[in-house]
Amino acid sequence: MAKTILTVDDSTSIRQMVAFTLKGAGYEVIEAVDGQDALEKANHHRVNLVLTDINMPRMDGLKLLELLRELNHYKTIPILMLTTESGDEMKAKGRAAGATGWLVKPFDPKRLLEVIAKVIN
Amino acid sequence: MVEIKDEQVASNFYFDKSFDCHAVKLLPGEYFVTDKDLLLVTVLGSCVAACIRDCYSGIGGMNHFMLPDGGEAGSPLNASARYGTYAMEILINQLLKLGARRSNLEAKVFGGGNVLDGLTVANVGQRNADFVLKFLQTERIRVVAQDLVDIFPRKVYFFPKSSKVMVKKLRNQHNTTISQRERDYRQRLYKVDAGGEVELFS
Numbered sequence: 048m049a050k051t052i053l054t055v056d057d058s059t060s061i062r063q064m065v066a067f068t069l070k071g072a073g074y075e076v077i078e079a080v081d082g083q084d085a086l087e088k089a090n091h092h093r094v095n096l097v098l099t100d101i102n103m104p105r106m107d108g109l110k111l112l113e114l115l116r117e118l119n120h121y122k123t124i125p126i127l128m129l130t131t132e133s134g135d136e137m138k139a140k141g142r143a144a145g146a147t148g149w150l151v152k153p154f155d156p157k158r159l160l161e162v163i164a165k166v167i168n
Numbered sequence: 169m170v171e172i173k174d175e176q177v178a179s180n181f182y183f184d185k186s187f188d189c190h191a192v193k194l195l196p197g198e199y200f201v202t203d204k205d206l207l208l209v210t211v212l213g214s215c216v217a218a219c220i221r222d223c224y225s226g227i228g229g230m231n232h233f234m235l236p237d238g239g240e241a242g243s244p245l246n247a248s249a250r251y252g253t254y255a256m257e258i259l260i261n262q263l264l265k266l267g268a269r270r271s272n273l274e275a276k277v278f279g280g281g282n283v284l285d286g287l288t289v290a291n292v293g294q295r296n297a298d299f300v301l302k303f304l305q306t307e308r309i310r311v312v313a314q315d316l317v318d319i320f321p322r323k324v325y326f327f328p329k330s331s332k333v334m335v336k337k338l339r340n341q342h343n344t345t346i347s348q349r350e351r352d353y354r355q356r357l358y359k360v361d362a363g364g365e366v367e368l369f370s
Binding site: 060102133150155156165166 | 244249251261270303306307308363364365366
């Protein structure tokens with residue numbers, strides 16, 4: 048059975064590119080436009096991995112990360128940050144909040160799939 | 169893999185005597201956002217500049233970029249599209265951080281002149297212009313003014329507070345500074361893999 052990935056980004060262009068990459072590798076993809084939307088979808092779907100942007104309206108990716116880690120199902124599943132942010136301070140915040148990994152945009156599709164394959168199991 | 173370090177905040181500040189105001193000059197690969205009454209200036213050959221602002225708050229910014237060659241033409245995942253998307257997203261993210269709202273954003277786009285001679289890829293300017301329009305359409309950001317392609321370099325003056333833009337077409341160039349800067353930038357991009365750094369925490 049295909050694993051399901053929740054991808055969260057307020058940019059339609061990024062969501063399209065990420066979804067195209069993941070679907071091409073055989074994953075089921077659920078898209079969310081911001082943290083709030085992602086939280087609602089995370090509660091209604093069985094997700095195996097979350098891939099989220101940070102800078103988004105309504106709820107940013109770090110807040111989403113914190114709230115997901117409070118939910119039973121999301122305590123241990125991989126949550127990757129895919130962001131333009133590359134500063135150490137921001138990374139430290141992500142790490143402290145329970146991020147599994149940090150990918151700085153622009154993403155390399157091959158590398159993204161390698162990282163996902165490594166952590167999703 | 170080469171880490172992209174080309175999208176940089178512009179740091180060339182000066183006082184523009186002609187307009188009697190403080191100004192920032194953007195070079196290829198740079199962007200700048202502000203909520204102050206500043207003038208943003210750039211000179212474009214085949215590069216494009218997106219001037220994006222929140223039409224209510226006046227928070228605005230500009231970038232100056234071109235697409236690198238790379239990957240399969242037409243593929244939504246080619247290096248060119250990924251880099252262009254990144255260049256636009258970093259500008260939009262900085263605007264949102266300053267307090268702009270995504271739904272209030274509007275854009276004016278300039279450049280993409282087919283002015284670089286002797287390049288292996290034809291219609292470099294056209295490609296840049298097509299990309300920026302398609303990106304803004306996908307993101308549902310209204311394009312309220314544009315002056316794209318053609319064969320001349322342009323000097324663009326953007327006043328984010330008022331949204332005013334002035335464009336001067338440079339029909340007579342006295343030196344090769346514009347094309348040389350773009351060639352240098354293009355050379356830097358040529359080496360770019362269009363993939364950022366990756367770090368796993370556990």
